[in-house]
């Protein structure tokens with residue numbers, strides 16, 4: 624019985640240690656490795672990878688040249 628309690632305490636300690644260790648290791652961004660950030664078109668709101676989106680000078684993203692010309696906001 625004594626060993627069972629000791630084993631449970633060890634398990635609880637290990638579990639607590641794992642929980643405390645896991646927290647700071649969480650990446651600051653929630654993106655998995657190798658996956659690109661998705662941004663929304665400022666005109667129509669369609670999401671696409673940031674590398675495939677067009678940008679204007681103001682840091683806004685657009686899905687196409689047409690939407691870049693039309694600018695932010697819906698028609």
Ligand SMILES: [Zn+2]
Nearest residue numbers: 664667686690
């Ligand atoms: Zn668009």
